[in-house]
Amino acid sequence: MSAAKIPDISKYLTRLPHIWCSGCGNGIVVGAMLRSLEKLNLEQSQVAVVSGIGCSGRAGTYLNLCGFQPTHGRALAFATGVKLGNPKLHVIVLAGDGDTLSIGGNHFIHACRRNIDVTLVLFNNSSYGMTGGQHAPTTPEGYKTTTTPYGNIDGNFDAVDLAKSSGATYIARSTIYHASQLSDLIAKGISHKGFSVIEAMTICPTQYGRMNKLGGAVEMMETLRKDAVSAKKAAGMDTDALKEKLLTGELYVKEGATEYTEAVQNVIAKAQKRRAQ
Amino acid sequence: MKRNDSIRVWTGNDACAEGAIAAGVNFFAGYPITPASEISEVLARRLPEEGRTFVQMEDEIASLSSVVGASFTGMKAMTATSGPGFSLMQENLGFAIEAEIPCVIVDVQRVGPASGVATHPSQGDIMQARWGTHGDHPIIALAPYSVRETYDLTIRAVNLAEKYRSPVLLLSDAVIGHMSENMVVPASDEIEIINRTKPKVSPEEYKPYLAVGGEVPPMASYGDGYIWHTTGIIHDETGFPCTSNPNMIDFQVRRLHDKIAFNRDDIVTVDMRQMDDAEIAVVAMGSVARSAVKAVKMARDRGIKAGLIRLVTIWPFPDEEIIQYTSQLKAFVVPELNLGQIQGQLRQTVEGRTKIVGVNRIDSKLITPEQILESIQNEVKA
Numbered sequence: 145m146s147a148a149k150i151p152d153i154s155k156y157l158t159r160l161p162h163i164w165c166s167g168c169g170n171g172i173v174v175g176a177m178l179r180s181l182e183k184l185n186l187e188q189s190q191v192a193v194v195s196g197i198g199c200s201g202r203a204g205t206y207l208n209l210c211g212f213q214p215t216h217g218r219a220l221a222f223a224t225g226v227k228l229g230n231p232k233l234h235v236i237v238l239a240g241d242g243d244t245l246s247i248g249g250n251h252f253i254h255a256c257r258r259n260i261d262v263t264l265v266l267f268n269n270s271s272y273g274m275t276g277g278q279h280a281p282t283t284p285e286g287y288k289t290t291t292t293p294y295g296n297i298d299g300n301f302d303a304v305d306l307a308k309s310s311g312a313t314y315i316a317r318s319t320i321y322h323a324s325q326l327s328d329l330i331a332k333g334i335s336h337k338g339f340s341v342i343e344a345m346t347i348c349p350t351q352y353g354r355m356n357k358l359g360g361a362v363e364m365m366e367t368l369r370k371d372a373v374s375a376k377k378a379a380g381m382d383t384d385a386l387k388e389k390l391l392t393g394e395l396y397v398k399e400g401a402t403e404y405t406e407a408v409q410n411v412i413a414k415a416q417k418r419r420a421q
Numbered sequence: 422m423k424r425n426d427s428i429r430v431w432t433g434n435d436a437c438a439e440g441a442i443a444a445g446v447n448f449f450a451g452y453p454i455t456p457a458s459e460i461s462e463v464l465a466r467r468l469p470e471e472g473r474t475f476v477q478m479e480d481e482i483a484s485l486s487s488v489v490g491a492s493f494t495g496m497k498a499m500t501a502t503s504g505p506g507f508s509l510m511q512e513n514l515g516f517a518i519e520a521e522i523p524c525v526i527v528d529v530q531r532v533g534p535a536s537g538v539a540t541h542p543s544q545g546d547i548m549q550a551r552w553g554t555h556g557d558h559p560i561i562a563l564a565p566y567s568v569r570e571t572y573d574l575t576i577r578a579v580n581l582a583e584k585y586r587s588p589v590l591l592l593s594d595a596v597i598g599h600m601s602e603n604m605v606v607p608a609s610d611e612i613e614i615i616n617r618t619k620p621k622v623s624p625e626e627y628k629p630y631l632a633v634g635g636e637v638p639p640m641a642s643y644g645d646g647y648i649w650h651t652t653g654i655i656h657d658e659t660g661f662p663c664t665s666n667p668n669m670i671d672f673q674v675r676r677l678h679d680k681i682a683f684n685r686d687d688i689v690t691v692d693m694r695q696m697d698d699a700e701i702a703v704v705a706m707g708s709v710a711r712s713a714v715k716a717v718k719m720a721r722d723r724g725i726k727a728g729l730i731r732l733v734t735i736w737p738f739p740d741e742e743i744i745q746y747t748s749q750l751k752a753f754v755v756p757e758l759n760l761g762q763i764q765g766q767l768r769q770t771v772e773g774r775t776k777i778v779g780v781n782r783i784d785s786k787l788i789t790p791e792q793i794l795e796s797i798q799n800e801v802k803a
């Protein structure tokens with residue numbers, strides 16, 4: 145791809161420099177998200193970004209878009225109100241794995257269940273970055289964090305499985321190594337009518353990486369490259385070969401399911417019809 | 422046709438729901454809890470009839486989250502709950518105060534602490550209403566004492582929220598919420614409706630928190646063409662964090678307080694009865710005020726100069742309105758369904774100038790007029 149084809153995202157950015165550590169993957173996820181907006185050619189004032197609390201949630205602060213950073217874990221519940229309040233807005237949630245799957249786990253499964261037309265970009269760095277590298281519901285067993293100095297004993301969630309069993313209708317995963325795929329998937333998620341989850345595998349070399357001797361940013365990105373297997377390719381592989389792999393690409397798409405703001409409109413139509421009788 | 426013929430027999434919770442509709446509430450999110458559930462149930466039926474949105478969320482945290490989210494898009498948004506749910510809302514209440522997002526939270530109080538006694542009244546949330554969310558913050562809270570006043574104050578709560586870009590609390594209780602009274606429903610042209618001020622400047626010039634003193638910064642709705650950002654982090658007039666600027670932090674947090682304090686005369690309402698020559702003042706709110714009205718009458722029938730100070734606005738506390746009586750009074754009698762939450766605030770207000778005695782019940786039962794009368798009589802003799 146020639147450099148000229150990379151969309152210019154400077155109009156979406158404001159208030160830089162950011163606070164992220166060197167080697168942090170968050171900027172790549174944000175860049176991928178902004179390029180998806182540019183590709184879709186959305187009216188800038190018709191996008192609303194609700195962000196989580198965490199390093200990743202800080203992303204909203206750098207965007208020249210409507211948006212707010214409310215309370216830890218609640219971004220999806222706030223976003224539900226924004227979307228119901230103005231269904232024409234493209235509502236995007238940017239939040240971490242701790243924010244979304246731990247303190248906000250209940251809101252996550254219920255947003256999936258309602259199938260509301262909101263796009264969640266889930267920054268998964270396998271840990272809590274902002275508070276100093278504690279373990280998250282995504283930390284694999286045995287891994288070290290500041291609150292699992294002897295290795296993590298808690299089981300972990302797979303956000304994709306959780307989203308699927310909870311009713312999300314567009315689910316995809318990519319990594320910061322695969323930035324252009326990530327951007328395409330976010331664009332598809334935004335275009336999809338219904339709740340979409342795009343899990344963005346990212347890295348925290350400063351804390352999680354260092355504590356688990358995973359190398360610097362380059363080595364951690366290299367690991368993401370090696371671990372990722374596209375869903376298409378995986379279809380031809382046996383389960384043993386897939387054991388330690390990270391499935392990427394579109395992992396579940398269901399078209400035609402009733403979207404929540406439409407369902408609310410249907411209720412209104414029903415109530416008004418009954419009242420008129 | 423005007424609906425001046427429309428007399429309704431409503432419960433307080435019915436009146437709250439209908440008041441919300443009259444006030445223009447077009448987004449409601451709630452989670453079931455006794456004794457507030459009927460507000461959700463009525464609105465689940467009524468809001469869609471009016472073409473407006475009702476949603477039941479997964480919990481009270483999410484209820485207030487979605488209410489605040491909807492308000493960002495210009496909706497008049499409300500939720501209703503009781504003590505345990507009100508506790509869950511405290512963190513997001515703080516966000517709404519800091520981000521200055523209009524919304525109404527109805528708390529139909531029940532006996533606490535914890536699950537307490539679900540079906541019985543209490544006034545145990547007066548201090549939770551004031552200080553439940555962390556940090557120094559202002560708050561507005563109103564308390565109705567009848568079905569009709571529940572209707573009126575629900576409208577007023579919505580109006581004040583819009584006017585001051587602030588959450589407003591309506592403190593009802595299990596008696597007010599569940600009792601039935603008849604009331605005349607006012608015609609729509611008799612109802613004052615206040616809408617939030619929108620920016621007059623261009624989107625390029627707009628700053629969402631540009632205000633000084635008691636001013637209320639105009640609020641653009643998401644989708645209106647104004648691009649603006651905010652956060653629960655202390656922010657400057659642009660809505661962006663200012664955490665490395667102590668002067669700005671100080672200025673912005675004080676501005677939140679000034680916004681309410683400078684306008685307190687517009688917000689504070691007290692129902693004063695027979696206070697001109699009173700020697701004993703009963704200070705009461707909500708369901709307890711109903712017994713207080715009767716007690717004052719019984720005292721007057723016995724030749725005692727008693728009066729009533731009925732608090733309609735609880736927060737900000739009506740201190741100026743009360744202080745003017747301190748020198749003429751022998752005592753304040755403060756009946757309340759808690760162990761002295763209003764009384765404690767009154768002590769701060771009165772600063773020892775006048776004697777204060779409480780009449781308190783926490784056994785889930787109401788305070789009777791006779792109990793209050795007895796206290797009045799004791800103070801006359803004292």
Ligand SMILES: Cc1ncc(C[n+]2csc(CCOP(=O)(O)OP(=O)(O)O)c2C)c(N)n1
Binds near residue numbers: 197216267
């Ligand atoms: C109610 C509440 N509890 C705890 C915190 C502290 N806190 C801030 S960010 C965070 C975790 C962030 O982790 P994650 O969501 O994974 O985002 P990351 O920083 O890794 O991007 C926590 C626990 C808070 N802000 N609010």
